Amino acid sequence: MGAGKTKRMPRAVREQQMLDAAVRIFGQRGYMAASMDEIAELAGVSKPLVYLYLNSKDDLFTACIRREARALTEAVRAGVLPGLSADGQLWSGLRAFFDHTARNPDAWRVLHLHARTHGELFAAEVAVMRAEIVAFVTHLIAAAARDAHRDPHLPEGEVAGLAEALVGAAEALADWAGATEGVTAKQAAATLMNFAWAGLGDLMTGRPWSPPEEPEAAPAPETAPEATTAPEPVARAASAQAG
Structure with missing residues (x-):
């Protein structure tokens, strides 16, 4: 034109x-x-x-990444309303995430697929967005633990790990929902909620799962010293041949 x-x-x-x-x-x-x-x-x-x-194709692609990353993070933040219970906050955040990615499938593919596979500069732009979402989820989990039992016992590293796991699961599930006919954003959010909250709910109320006790390792068997002389039958045979 x-x-x-x-x-x-x-x-x-x-x-x-x-x-x-x-x-x-x-x-x-x-x-x-x-x-x-x-x-x-x-x-x-x-x-x-x-x-x-x-300016250029690179600059155009970068502008797309930045705009869509900002739109996604703003949607997730706006979806979590103040005053909700811990499960209500998680549910509203998941609904906001899956609603946005379902309404904007091309933008989600740009962020989660194409930007990550076409150069470090593009991948770095997405990493900034992801870090912001992980930080937001980390804050939600920490606040939920604090509200649940007033004296949070969750170590900072564990909270950060839970946030990383939750965000990673949401990303994978958004890909699955987008590729699976008939799966709605609400269904995808409910799937992750059912998967995550059973564990998080117990964690928030001071009932964490603990791994079973591992049996003590048996001591390593002693190794026989290396033989410095030939076994007796071999030695006798060698003497006979020499005689």
Whole structure:
């Protein structure tokens, strides 16, 4: 489409229009296969205008990652309402996460698939987003433990590990839900809630699971010293041959 056919509109609006098109193409094609011509066509602008606004394909992809990462983190934060119980906070956060990824499948593929596999700079952008979500979940778990028994006994490292595990499970389940026909965002959130809360609920009320006692290791058997002379039958045979 020629530049002469492009309707005049505010730069910010036009740029978001380009990013919308780019997220769709990057999400469906991947970074390498995505065409700037196709992005411009879908956005209804000329390719030179895309380069004028966003400099290069790398810069365009980075802008997509940053916008979608910000949208996801804001959705999760906004979904957790203050004053909810510990399970209510976890449930509302999971619902917000799965609702957002289900409504924006191309954006989720950009963040969780394509950005991680097309260079360290892109992967680093996603890592910033993920670290922010893990930190938020870590805070939720710590606050829930504090509210549950007033004197939290969860070590800081354990809380951080629980948050990493929960976020990792949510990411994997979002991929599964997106690839499985008929699975709704609510069903995906309930699946993870049922998986996680049985353990977290006990943990919050001071009933952690403990591994069974391991039997003490048996002492290693003593090894016989290496023989320095040939066994007696072999020695007799050697003497007979020598005689």
